[in-house]
Amino acid sequence: MDGADTTDPELGGATFSNFNVDAIQEVQSSSGVMPADTGHGAAGFTNAITKSGSNQVHGSLFEFVRNAAFDARNFFDHKGDLDTRRLPPFARNEFGVTNGGPVFVPHIYDGRGKTFYFAEYQGFRQVLGTTQVFPVPTQAERQGIDIVTFPRMRFLWIR
Numbered sequence: 001m002d003g004a005d006t007t008d009p010e011l012g013g014a015t016f017s018n019f020n021v022d023a024i025q026e027v028q029s030s031s032g033v034m035p036a037d038t039g040h041g042a043a044g045f046t047n048a049i050t051k052s053g054s055n056q057v058h059g060s061l062f063e064f065v066r067n068a069a070f071d072a073r074n075f076f077d078h079k080g081d082l083d084t085r086r087l088p089p090f091a092r093n094e095f096g097v098t099n100g101g102p103v104f105v106p107h108i109y110d111g112r113g114k115t116f117y118f119a120e121y122q123g124f125r126q127v128l129g130t131t132q133v134f135p136v137p138t139q140a141e142r143q144g145i146d147i148v149t150f151p152r153m154r155f156l157w158i159r
Helices: none
Strands: 024-030 045-050 058-067 090-102 116-128
Touching: none
Parallel strands: none
Antiparallel strands: 024 045, 058 090, 090 116
């Protein structure tokens, strides 16, 4: 990324994840046998180039929201005695901010046209509940009668 090697030496894959999309300027991707100055062998190669600061202060702020209020009920979701909600709890928030510009410290340093900064942050929060369906034995099965395999036979369960 930006000329630095982010390859995992053991697995050969990229090590960075969950990178703020607003911070990426350009993505270069190629596959096949790489030249010696680019790759480490016959594989894919991706170069992510990040944005940089400029003489103007610039940035972005975003949030993607997804939660149970936007979901439809599946067949097994129903109100119960313990939980009266129709859907299992689900909340996903992905948010981030970018900011870039010239380095400027009043009365000390004016970096306009010379020194720039760029910073990014991305966060991810998720709470996910699932619907669980468990088989429950019938009254006959609780008494030891196997109604599926041998409908007329009784079994004695020894504890």
